[in-house]
Amino acid sequence: MPAFVTGRLLGKFRGASLRIPLLLVVALTVSALAFTGSGCRPYKKGEALYKIHCANCHMPDGTGLEGNIPPLASSDYFSKNPVAAACIIRNGLQDTIRVNGRVYSQPMAAIPKLSELEITNIINYIGHSWGNRTPYLSLANVRKALEECN
Numbered sequence: 588m589p590a591f592v593t594g595r596l597l598g599k600f601r602g603a604s605l606r607i608p609l610l611l612v613v614a615l616t617v618s619a620l621a622f623t624g625s626g627c628r629p630y631k632k633g634e635a636l637y638k639i640h641c642a643n644c645h646m647p648d649g650t651g652l653e654g655n656i657p658p659l660a661s662s663d664y665f666s667k668n669p670v671a672a673a674c675i676i677r678n679g680l681q682d683t684i685r686v687n688g689r690v691y692s693q694p695m696a697a698i699p700k701l702s703e704l705e706i707t708n709i710i711n712y713i714g715h716s717w718g719n720r721t722p723y724l725s726l727a728n729v730r731k732a733l734e735e736c737n
């Protein structure tokens with residue numbers, strides 16, 4: 588085989604062997620970006636609203652304030668009936684409740700300005716954070732619960 592043909596063939600191979608890893612890197616970067624953009628933090632709106640309306644009492648990590656503010660993190664009270672949180676947010680709560688074995692009796696003020704959609708986003712964020720794993724609630728679930736608050 589003449590030298591220039593071998594050279595061109597080699598060149599082709601070298602080009603191809605460079606191109607494949609390059610494509611792989613591009614594909615991996617794109618899928619990694621897609622993952623961080625959507626898959627990792629699907630409850631961003633709820634998280635933002637939580638920080639504004641709830642975190643100053645229940646703390647950014649949902650642990651509450653010992654003896655005064657009940658936790659939302661791994662809360663048995665919340666997890667038993669997550670949709671009931673809709674009425675708590677809309678109307679507040681003045682009760683003596685037991686959360687994870689501790690009694691709380693400070694009242695929580697109503698937050699009436701939050702829309703049904705905002706409440707849904709907040710509950711879904713809490714339900715998928717800090718050890719909670721409650722079923723996803725739709726806007727219709729929350730709307731129905733809000734209509735039936737007493």
Ligand code: HEC
Nearest residue numbers: 640641644657658662664665680681682691692693694695
């Ligand atoms: C001003 C402080 C304060 C703010 C702000 C506040 N809470 Fe509360 N929350 C409390 C207190 C105190 C209780 C206990 C009420 C009782 O014992 O009657 C409570 C109880 C709860 C409970 C039931 C108990 C539990 O831990 O599972 C849920 C759910 C809840 N809050 C969610 C929220 C959400 C969501 C927000 C934001 C939209 C919010 N709270 C904002 C103080 C607050």
